[in-house]
Amino acid sequence: MDCLFCKILDGEIPAEVVYEDDQVLAFRDINPQAPFHCLIIPRKHIATLNDIADEDQALVGHMLQAAGTIAKQQGFDESGYRTVFNCNTHGGQTVYHIHLHLLGGKPMGWPPY
Numbered sequence: 001m002d003c004l005f006c007k008i009l010d011g012e013i014p015a016e017v018v019y020e021d022d023q024v025l026a027f028r029d030i031n032p033q034a035p036f037h038c039l040i041i042p043r044k045h046i047a048t049l050n051d052i053a054d055e056d057q058a059l060v061g062h063m064l065q066a067a068g069t070i071a072k073q074q075g076f077d078e079s080g081y082r083t084v085f086n087c088n089t090h091g092g093q094t095v096y097h098i099h100l101h102l103l104g105g106k107p108m109g110w111p112p113y
């Protein structure tokens with residue numbers, strides 16, 4: 001399977017890891033959109049949000065919990081942060097292995113377009 005994020009999980013492509021456990025890996029985005037911007041990915045390959053199965057519910061919840069853990073580690077859990085899942089073309093998804101963007105370190109506007 002030719003998946004960029006699976007290659008990062010396998011160590012074939014280097015990444016700056018900020019958090020990992022048995023279910024997820026988090027690493028800094030190569031093109032950060034905030035002072036802190038990382039991507040939290042499941043070790044299991046799931047292409048899009050549309051492909052999340054019943055059995056993946058706890059895993060996706062764990063991704064969100066990891067965001068809070070990383071925010072606390074980075075010291076912006078109380079000031080706040082943004083999490084984003086993009087899905088397919090109109091959502092702006094460019095890598096087809098689900099990933100949760102975690103952005104922090106500055107106030108962010110809304111809407112994001």
Ligand code: 5GP
Nearest residue numbers: 004015027028029030031086092093094095
């Ligand atoms: P998407 O647009 O699919 O929601 O987000 C994909 C993200 O992956 C983008 O923010 C992009 O900057 C990031 N990205 C793409 N290629 C690489 C890479 O090789 N390494 C890292 N660390 N991030 C990447």
